[in-house]
Amino acid sequence: MVKWQRLSRFWRTNSLAVSIPNLFESPQFRAAIGPVTGQAIRPGGISLTMEAAGRCCLPENARVLDIGCGAGATAACLRSKFKFNAIGIDRSALLLADALKQEQMLPLIRGDAVHLPFAGSCMDGVFMECVMSLIPEPSNAASECCRVLKPGAWLIISDIYARNKPANIKQEPFPMRSCLGGAMNREKIEDMINNSGFHCLAWEDRSDLLKQMAAQLVFEFGSMNAFWSAFCNGNTQYEFKERIKDIRPGYYLLMARKK
Amino acid sequence: MTNAHVQPEDLKWKCFQCSVNLISKTVSLEYMNNRFSTELPVCPDCGFVMISEEVALGKMAEVEQILEDK
Numbered sequence: 001m002v003k004w005q006r007l008s009r010f011w012r013t014n015s016l017a018v019s020i021p022n023l024f025e026s027p028q029f030r031a032a033i034g035p036v037t038g039q040a041i042r043p044g045g046i047s048l049t050m051e052a053a054g055r056c057c058l059p060e061n062a063r064v065l066d067i068g069c070g071a072g073a074t075a076a077c078l079r080s081k082f083k084f085n086a087i088g089i090d091r092s093a094l095l096l097a098d099a100l101k102q103e104q105m106l107p108l109i110r111g112d113a114v115h116l117p118f119a120g121s122c123m124d125g126v127f128m129e130c131v132m133s134l135i136p137e138p139s140n141a142a143s144e145c146c147r148v149l150k151p152g153a154w155l156i157i158s159d160i161y162a163r164n165k166p167a168n169i170k171q172e173p174f175p176m177r178s179c180l181g182g183a184m185n186r187e188k189i190e191d192m193i194n195n196s197g198f199h200c201l202a203w204e205d206r207s208d209l210l211k212q213m214a215a216q217l218v219f220e221f222g223s224m225n226a227f228w229s230a231f232c233n234g235n236t237q238y239e240f241k242e243r244i245k246d247i248r249p250g251y252y253l254l255m256a257r258k259k
Numbered sequence: 260m261t262n263a264h265v266q267p268e269d270l271k272w273k274c275f276q277c278s279v280n281l282i283s284k285t286v287s288l289e290y291m292n293n294r295f296s297t298e299l300p301v302c303p304d305c306g307f308v309m310i311s312e313e314v315a316l317g318k319m320a321e322v323e324q325i326l327e328d329k
Contacts, residue, residue, distance in 0.1 A: 207328075208293070211293070211325050211326050211328070212293050212295075214325045215293060215295060215322040215325050215326055216295055218318050218321045218322050218325065219264075219295050219296075219297040219318060219322065220297075222317065222318055223317065223318060223321055224321065224325075
């Protein structure tokens with residue numbers, strides 16, 4: 001017996017609708033940043049994923065979900081290097097189509113982090129890298145992660161965070177959806193994870209990876225201004241730069257286990 | 260898409276020690292324990308790297324500021 005009402009929520013048009021463009025889907029942005037980051041477009045790239053995966057000590061065939069899998073670089077790495085049974089989920093049809101072009105036979109599905117199409121307590125690990133800050137309802141996503149994870153299973157998050165105090169950050173909309181727009185401060189992130197059914201075991205500032213990425217972009221483009229110019233116009237560029245100054249972005253790695 | 264790292268005029272220089280023309284080569288740089296690779300004019304014989312004033316005051320200065328968190 002199929003419960004149609006329950007299934008239909010995965011195809012609700014408003015759950016996948018995006019009103020403002022996504023920076024990470026922009027071909028110009030991906031072309032500009034790709035040579036520096038490789039397939040995994042985030043600070044630390046695949047090497048941070050591998051470090052975190054190694055620290056979890058999960059066995060081969062562990063069922064692992066990569067939320068915000070994009071073109072599948074992380075899922076591919078978790079499958080080949082760790083022999084995990086890794087699955088990817090992403091809301092972007094465009095990025096999933098990129099994965100298909102690469103002809104990798106990866107189990108990637110389209111879906112939303114706040115409505116994961118998986119049974120409860122079925123995953124040994126969930127990875128969310130540079131994704132939580134893109135989700136409009138991050139606490140709902142954290143609760144969904146908790147639902148699909150087995151007791152004691154791992155949640156690995158790496159993401160941009162705001163190093164400035166919330167009181168000093170202007171609440172202005174971003175011109176494009178990006179991880180900078182949803183950057184929260186450390187206290188808020190840890191509270192959210194601890195209140196979603198997890199024990200937060202490690203929080204590590206990895207801002208060095210963000211700085212390295214920015215520095216490599218300068219070497220590649222000549223300046224950060226030249227990098228921004230490669231994919232956005234003067235106004236958008238100005239807003240991005242103002243917002244970056246405003247939040248003083250850092251990067252973190254968080255490792256938590258389901259209670 | 261990206262900048263040409265080494266301009267033709269950068270390769271008009273000769274290495275003072277070896278008297279050979281500099282070539283464009285990928286060089287590994289380190290600053291504050293961070294490693295980067297970029298194309299720079301290099302002496303093919305002794306490996307001497309030339310960093311022009313423009314590079315030193317441009318992209319390298321910007322990288323220093325980023326890494327120093329300024």
